[in-house]
Amino acid sequence: EPEVTQTPSHQVTQMGQEVILRCVPISNHLYFYWYRQILGQKVEFLVSFYNNEISEKSEIFDDQFSVERPDGSNFTLKIRSTKLEDSAMYFCASTPVGTYEQYFGPGTRLTVT
């Protein structure tokens, strides 16, 4: 069964550094999303992406964040100048055409020190 994959599984970075989190959505899916979950808190929407552009973003997704689909398979989330409060689990998700169901990857645990 096809799955969303994410790399790395755990990323440790120093405050102020840039990180890129990578996702490979399921191959025939066309809608892609990033969510984050701070430890002990609920899952929060960051951004949705369709047809090579952002379709919606939350107030969390400010100028510090950007997304890109650099080729036909990868979907990346870049966080510039990381802050301590960016420490969280970041989940990528994708949706096929014709449904609203979202399928989540295993997540990248980001630790900012």
Place this chain on the structure above:
Amino acid sequence: RKEVEQDPGPFNVPEGATVAFNCTYSNSASQSFFWYRQDCRKEPKLLMSVYSSGNEDGRFTAQLNRASQYISLLIRDSKLSDSATYLCVDLNYGQNFVFGPGTRLSVLP
């Protein structure tokens, strides 16, 4: 601001018991909802979609009450493997998901 509320629990139930969770949502225009389960430090996994009044899949039954703006999830004949956090999700304007904080379930032997 669109919100989804859930009783955080934990619900501790013996194996074989029936347990029900409720979830309330604030967006009266919402049409589609989902239940996901999340194991500790893992990703949410889709359990059930709720597009109309309800849905049933084996031991799991979801019901939607639009008038009162709540969704319920009933689990019959609980198994040890059902222990997880159950996330109620509102599909916001057909775009992104609004997650509830989750209800923790522990099924005890």
